[in-house]
Amino acid sequence: MNRHESMLRIAASSDISVLLLGESGSGKEVAARFVHAHSKRAGGPFIALNCGAIAKGLTESILEGHRKGAFTGAVDERLGVVRSADHGTLFLDEIGEMPLEIQCKLLRILQERSVMPLGSCDPQPVDFRLVCATNRNLRAEVHAGRFREDLYFRLNVFPVKIPPLREREDFAAIAQEIWKEIADHNPLNASEIALLSKRKWPGNVRQLKNVLQRYSLLKPYDITLGNVLTDEFSEPATVADTCTLYQAKSRRIAETPEWNLICSELSKNSGNKSVTAQKLGISRGCLNYHIKKHQS
Numbered sequence: 001m002n003r004h005e006s007m008l009r010i011a012a013s014s015d016i017s018v019l020l021l022g023e024s025g026s027g028k029e030v031a032a033r034f035v036h037a038h039s040k041r042a043g044g045p046f047i048a049l050n051c052g053a054i055a056k057g058l059t060e061s062i063l064e065g066h067r068k069g070a071f072t073g074a075v076d077e078r079l080g081v082v083r084s085a086d087h088g089t090l091f092l093d094e095i096g097e098m099p100l101e102i103q104c105k106l107l108r109i110l111q112e113r114s115v116m117p118l119g120s121c122d123p124q125p126v127d128f129r130l131v132c133a134t135n136r137n138l139r140a141e142v143h144a145g146r147f148r149e150d151l152y153f154r155l156n157v158f159p160v161k162i163p164p165l166r167e168r169e170d171f172a173a174i175a176q177e178i179w180k181e182i183a184d185h186n187p188l189n190a191s192e193i194a195l196l197s198k199r200k201w202p203g204n205v206r207q208l209k210n211v212l213q214r215y216s217l218l219k220p221y222d223i224t225l226g227n228v229l230t231d232e233f234s235e236p237a238t239v240a241d242t243c244t245l246y247q248a249k250s251r252r253i254a255e256t257p258e259w260n261l262i263c264s265e266l267s268k269n270s271g272n273k274s275v276t277a278q279k280l281g282i283s284r285g286c287l288n289y290h291i292k293k294h295q296s
Contacts, residue, residue: 002169004031007160012038017110019095019155020133022162025206028133029093031162036089041129044088049081052097059102064115082115085128095155096136096147107151130155165201165208172197178209183216192225199233207232220289259294262287 011018012035020028029048036046054062065080082090092098098106109115110130114123132155141147168174172193179188188196201207215228257265257280269275277287 002163004160004162005034007158008034009038011035011158011160015039015041015129017129017155017157018131019138019157019159020131020162021159022133022135023164023204024135025204026135026162026164027205028135028162029091030205031160032089032091032093032131032133035131036091036129039089039129041088045085046089046091047081047085048091048093050093052094056099059099060105061118063102063105063109065117077117080115080117082109082128083117083124083126086126087128089129089131092130092132094134095132096134096138096141100146100148103148103151107148107154110151110154165204174205175208175212178205178212179216182209182213185216185219195225195229199229220286222283222285257282259290262290 008018008031018032018035020031022028032048033046036042049062061078061080063080063082065078065083092106109126112123113127114125116123138147138152138156142149142152165171165174175193175196176187179185196208196211203210211228211232214232215223215225218228219225262276262280265276265279266273269279273284273287273291277284280287
């Protein structure tokens with residue numbers, strides 16, 4: 001078993017706060033969901049909040065909720081993400097981007113295990129398990145004065161480093177699992193896995209998924225995985241590059257005959273796919289793709 005997965009399983013066996021560390025796109029939310037799914041709170045809610053995507057002025061309400069009429073526009077009561085995670089797991093992604101004034105409120109919530117919704121004077125007890133994630137060096141953020149030291153020690157109870165894709169020993173299994181999710185095809189073959197594993201993947205799992213989604217769409221048009229990878233990792237095209245992979249792809253798609261024409265040609269050639277594909281000016285693989293698409 002990979003070391004980080006062993007650590008996640010150990011963390012899941014308790015209610016300890018977990019801090020997931022790793023590069024962007026390395027699968028930190030997947031790891032957080034793994035902890036939740038393997039914990040005693042698996043039957044409860046999993047609530048995720050990206051701390052870097054909250055509009056200023058709304059963070060307090062989003063965290064602790066508000067009473068009806070607490071401010072202009074508060075037409076009903078809102079629980080907030082902390083109470084929504086009661087008896088479950090609260091996942092705070094990009095915790096390093098949380099504003100300092102909100103860090104203070106989160107620290108109070110963690111110390112008291114209760115929230116104070118806007119417009120209320122009564123604390124509301126809440127029972128949740130906290131998992132946070134960041135791609136930043138929080139110690140450096142503390143030294144720079146951008147992250148509270150006391151909150152850092154509250155969060156850094158059980159740190160788990162999620163390795164980047166280029167360091168994963170289970171790369172082939174990850175690629176096959178992603179391919180299985182996005183494509184109704186046979187598994188990736190050994191040569192395709194070899195091509196994928198040669199790349200460094202600076203965008204990690206997210207980038208790998210993007211590439212495989214693109215390959216799934218282009219494969220019926222005889223665009224190879226090598227073509228897709230070359231385009232993904234090549235230098236940005238210049239104005240002089242007038243015939244890129246995707247221009248060629250667009251032409252092939254535009255030139256693909258209509259289904260009624262394909263049916264007519266198949267009938268003329270007594271169902272012979274090789275002859276029909278040659279007559280239509282497309283590959284046999286493209287022809288098979290359209291037959292399967294329209295007959296499914």
